[in-house]
Amino acid sequence: MRVKSTLENYLFVLPAAGIFAIFYIIPFIWVFQLGLYSWDGILPTKIFVGLANFKEIFFEDKIWWGAMRNAGYITLIALTLQNALAFLLAWACDREIRMKNFYRMIFFIPPVLSEVVVGLVWQWILDGNYGLLNGWLANLGLAQWSHNWLSDPATALTTIAIVHSWKGFGWGFLIFLAGLQTIPRELYEAARVDGANAWASFRNITVPLMIPVTVLVAILTILGTMQAFVLIIAMTDGGPAYHTQVPVLRILASMRGSSRFGYACAQGISFGVILMAISFIQYRFSKTARQV
């Protein structure tokens, strides 16, 4: 009876465990295995090359590290510009004002759209010849400012970072707003009675209480932005001349472009380890920050 009951209980988790084992665990193991091989993805024979793929990534693959630097740059802009805007908007909405729900509704529209839609619409707006932005600049008499935003190496990456931030800030805004709303109003009241001005209560109440939420948003921003690439496929596909390449695009190129499956997996592992390290450091950092 008890054995039968336990077996029955396993039936509940069987479909989930099955799918998870096949489509998560097996690929997970294979990534680590394949990383040690040289393989074109088709031939039945894989050639064992040990750590040669990793050696190539770390010492020879300049494009890979360029891609890493580009992703770092976009992440830096997302961390500062996007999150500052998100925080400011949340702070502005966290009070008795009208249309609060309307704003909240609008700000979250870009995050629900797909990266393909966002990328292609912005690509059209930013088009060097017929784009709306250059059209406006010309109408305002600023034609000398008009630009091939996405095909000029000098502006392509920054333009992408800004569009990425446009798509993402609404998400940070929601989390910041949720965080701000957990701060008890009485704290502000008490501070006011004690004669603190707005800046002092912001500095001494809002900021310290928002540190955990801010660290969380920062971690998720870093992990999300470092791995972002679909938006880039839709806007520049990594060009002009590698100026907007990012790591996942390189992995995709190793796999689909040069049919180097083993190398692609090795790139995936190297990148995954770096991401894990970043989130671990941030996590430790947030723990110490909370203790202070």
Next chain:
Amino acid sequence: MKTSLYYKTKKVTTNLLIHFFLITVAITCIFPLLWMVSSSLKTQQTIFKDMSLIPRELHFENYYLAWQEGGFGRYFLNSILYTVAVVIGIIIISSLAAYAFSRLKFPGRNLLFYTFMAAMMIPIPGSFVALFVLLNKLHLRNTAFGYILCMINVGLATSIFLLKTFFDKFPRELEDAARIDGCSKFGVWWHVALPLAKPVLAVVVVFNALNVWNEYVLALVIFDNKNLMPLQRALMMFQGEFITRYPLLMAGLTITALPIIIVYLLMQKYIIKGVTSQAVFG
């Protein structure tokens, strides 16, 4: 002494400034979408010259052309099929598992649950490479079924987490009563637990539906067959093939974005809940 009038004026000015700021950002959010719709109603001739937001003539036939000639009708149905199938799959599979993790006892329960949770947090950026190889071996690449299974897997861990958290907080009395009345375990799950979980299920449905509808990279890796492609993939194909047919591309983008925006506006509450609970987890 500062008068109350002073404070009132100060408050009104602050509020005005705050509204100005918020409205500016709100317009920035909406405008590109309006421009997309506007461009989708222009012709191949006017689109490169006409910079007005409301075109003089509205060419709705672009939507017909995109739907028929551009093939977006087909891709739209594909996207609907994938979204519905994946969401139904996730609902059933994740609620069964979450119910078991929360209520039933069996050896290895916690180990399995924490494996799921760890999977949610460990990024494997190259997983699509191995997934491609796996699907090839299983002869599931270039099939709707293969894509659906992969996408169920993508949404599984988060959905289980959301549902388990809900079941954990929920009192057991109703289920115990059903058990005493002779309901089987599966009966309790179906007749009691699932109906009770409706608010979280809504979050799970909306979240996964958005996720599947917007998915691109697995569709890129899995499908070569045009007839099976979902919208996101088809849009990139269309853009690659007909780079200058902007009105049709914009119509295709609108066809892709509109359902998402409508679902979002209708189900806002659940989406916002989903985002914030995800944040609480992290």
